[in-house]
Amino acid sequence: MTSLDKPTADTVDAEDSEQDVRAVTEAALFEAFGGLRGMIETVLPGLLFVSIFTINKNLHWSAIAALAVSLVLVVVRLVTRDTVKHAFSGVFGVAFGVVFAMMTGNAKDFYLPGMLYTLGLALAYIITALAGVPLIGLILGPVFKENLSWRKRNPGRKLAYTKASWAWGLILLAKCAILFPLYWWANTAQLGWVLVALKIPPFLLAVWLTWVFLAKAPAPIDVFAEMEAEEQAEKDRKAAAETSGEDQDATSGRHRRDA
Numbered sequence: 001m002t003s004l005d006k007p008t009a010d011t012v013d014a015e016d017s018e019q020d021v022r023a024v025t026e027a028a029l030f031e032a033f034g035g036l037r038g039m040i041e042t043v044l045p046g047l048l049f050v051s052i053f054t055i056n057k058n059l060h061w062s063a064i065a066a067l068a069v070s071l072v073l074v075v076v077r078l079v080t081r082d083t084v085k086h087a088f089s090g091v092f093g094v095a096f097g098v099v100f101a102m103m104t105g106n107a108k109d110f111y112l113p114g115m116l117y118t119l120g121l122a123l124a125y126i127i128t129a130l131a132g133v134p135l136i137g138l139i140l141g142p143v144f145k146e147n148l149s150w151r152k153r154n155p156g157r158k159l160a161y162t163k164a165s166w167a168w169g170l171i172l173l174a175k176c177a178i179l180f181p182l183y184w185w186a187n188t189a190q191l192g193w194v195l196v197a198l199k200i201p202p203f204l205l206a207v208w209l210t211w212v213f214l215a216k217a218p219a220p221i222d223v224f225a226e227m228e229a230e231e232q233a234e235k236d237r238k239a240a241a242e243t244s245g246e247d248q249d250a251t252s253g254r255h256r257r258d259a
Contacts, residue, residue, distance in 0.1 A: 025211055025214045025215050029140075029210060029211055041070075041073050042203075043196060043199045043200065044069055045069050045070045045093075046066065046111075046114075046195060046196050046199065047196050048062075048065050048066050049063065049065065049066040049110060049192065050062075050188075050192030050193055050195075053188055053189060053192065054189045059102075059105070059107045059110075060102075062107070063097075063098040063101060063102065064098075066097075066098065067095060070094045071091060073091075074091055093113065096114075097109070097112070097114060100112060107188040108187075110188075111191060111192065111195055112183065115176065115179050115180065115183065115195075118172055118176055119172075119173075119176045121172055122171075122176060123169070124169075125168045125169030125172065126169035126170075126173075129165040129166050129169065132151075132162075133151070134164070135165050137150055137157075137161030137162075140161070140214075145220065145222045145223065145224045147223050149223050150220070150221070154218055154220070154221055156217050156218040157214070157217045157218055157220060160217035161214075163213045164209060164210040164213045167209040167210065167213075168206045168210070172206075175198055178198065179191070179194070179195060179198070
């Protein structure tokens, strides 16, 4: 290998920095969206509902089973002292579906609140992207410890968040375009199985696109580290001022004794 073929220190540092950014991005996305466990908690209640309903066509037993497994998932999270936000969101979603289906007596209405939520979320992603405050940035900013610094101080990341929000919005709209016609035309079992099948693939596609956009974006500005640095600098200034005052007092005392 010639000297021209050998990687320079700057090249190695740049590669290491890029790998660090990718690793941080992967970890942040995993934390924000719950990872494998979060996906299981999202799919399992709906899968149990449609499985039981397909077998016995009993709305009450299907709804009770879906709600029960959601509560069990929360209890498991609490026992293991893990974050419960994903499990709790699943419980609330299932509870709304159960209440709605029980009120109308139509088993398909178990899925309607979740479908409306998906539609609202898709519109939120698109509207916030158009407004210049992309929703995915509001979600991931605290995870990356950058808060809203990307809005004015890091335009490259703002662009990445905008692209990611568009991706999430359009993917969720496409999902709604499939599900809402089925709500009117298909039976409960058909709608349920299609909905279960569409739980994970669109989600993974949106997460992957988010990772692609953010991995190529500038590194986040750690505003928490900046605040800590400012606090430390302020402490250092106060300590220096106190030391200077003590030195001046000591000097003045020596002058008085000499006089």
